[in-house]
Amino acid sequence: MFDDLHSDALGEGRKRDSGRHRERPLADREVPLGPPSTTIPDAVHAWLDGTTPERDARRGEWSRDVDFWKRLDDDLAKRRHMRTPAHLSAQIMAAIPQHAPQVITPWWRREFVVTPSSAIVTAAALMAVAAAGAVALMR
Amino acid sequence: MRTTEPELLVDQDDSDQRIIQRVLAGDRDEFTVLITRYSDPLYRHALCMTGSPDVAEDILQLSFIKAYQHLAEVRGRFDAWVFRIVANGCKDWLKNIRRSHLSYDEDDQPSGYATPEEELDRTELRSDLDIALSSLPASLREAFVMKHVEGRSYEEMADLLGTTVGALKMRVHRAREALQALLEEKYA
Numbered sequence: 001m002f003d004d005l006h007s008d009a010l011g012e013g014r015k016r017d018s019g020r021h022r023e024r025p026l027a028d029r030e031v032p033l034g035p036p037s038t039t040i041p042d043a044v045h046a047w048l049d050g051t052t053p054e055r056d057a058r059r060g061e062w063s064r065d066v067d068f069w070k071r072l073d074d075d076l077a078k079r080r081h082m083r084t085p086a087h088l089s090a091q092i093m094a095a096i097p098q099h100a101p102q103v104i105t106p107w108w109r110r111e112f113v114v115t116p117s118s119a120i121v122t123a124a125a126l127m128a129v130a131a132a133g134a135v136a137l138m139r
Numbered sequence: 140m141r142t143t144e145p146e147l148l149v150d151q152d153d154s155d156q157r158i159i160q161r162v163l164a165g166d167r168d169e170f171t172v173l174i175t176r177y178s179d180p181l182y183r184h185a186l187c188m189t190g191s192p193d194v195a196e197d198i199l200q201l202s203f204i205k206a207y208q209h210l211a212e213v214r215g216r217f218d219a220w221v222f223r224i225v226a227n228g229c230k231d232w233l234k235n236i237r238r239s240h241l242s243y244d245e246d247d248q249p250s251g252y253a254t255p256e257e258e259l260d261r262t263e264l265r266s267d268l269d270i271a272l273s274s275l276p277a278s279l280r281e282a283f284v285m286k287h288v289e290g291r292s293y294e295e296m297a298d299l300l301g302t303t304v305g306a307l308k309m310r311v312h313r314a315r316e317a318l319q320a321l322l323e324e325k326y327a
Contacts, residue, residue: 037316084182100165101210
């Protein structure tokens with residue numbers, strides 16, 4: 001992903017990041033740039049992963065990071081409770097085919113019927129293969 | 140940070156299989172049970188990946204139609220199988236669009252905030268988070284959404300995405316750091 005971030009909607013910090021990445025033309029870069037990033041302490045990652053308590057993550061200057069993520073989590077919590085629009089289930093059912101889904105059976109599981117003609121053809125083919133094999137062996 | 144228990148973790152394999160057998164036998168309406176059972180987490184995934192309720196609905200509808208048509212091919216858990224269809228649908232959609240500013244239609248979502256000032260503040264954060272999420276590479280966004288919105292464990296994410304726990308932790312960490320860099324000036 002390249003750094004073609006929008007510069008109009010977020011804070012000044014983001015604008016500064018975008019400006020910094022524009023210093024070199026895109027074609028000069030050896031590898032594509034990801035989005036701008038900051039470093040989050042391992043303790044905060046661990047707290048976000050639910051493996052350490054909040055008090056461990058709040059040590060030193062990391063309290064600011066914890067506050068940031070708690071604020072963000074308020075929004076994420078709302079997303080966790082979003083539900084499918086009520087009309088969608090009926091809409092999907094109206095769109096799926098009226099007939100039952102096709103059951104595709106692999107050829108080795110399929111039932112096959114032996115008719116007299118198919119038995120004669122198969123026997124003739126086997127005899128031809130056997131004759132050809134015998135001729136090849138006798139040479 | 141609190142996360143919700145993912146709904147897909149519920150062990151419903153047996154009953155899913157029974158429903159699938161009934162649908163395959165011709166009871167088409169039984170498919171509604173599967174839609175009702177799994178549509179919410181799948182919709183949340185599609186919505187957070189695309190940022191658009193309309194697109195999320197389209198992806199969900201197409202995914203369930205595809206799931207119905209190929210229902211005889213389900214091996215193992217139906218919920219994991221249908222999740223992969225939706226996730227691939229989201230990735231295909233993301234490949235086909237230029238990243239653009241997409242935000243939720245605020246009228247679609249109920250408001251739970253007390254005052255207009257609070258509401259404005261929260262709405263602004265949601266919009267900014269949508270923009271920040273849309274600037275992430277699809278793989279980072281997917282990992283972040285699965286972890287922080289869907290509340291999945293790294294093990295379940297690895298199972299669903301066919302990758303390692305270590306790789307997913309790295310993606311989630313990178314996504315967090317990118318989001319914090321994008322949003323902290325305004326919201327820290």
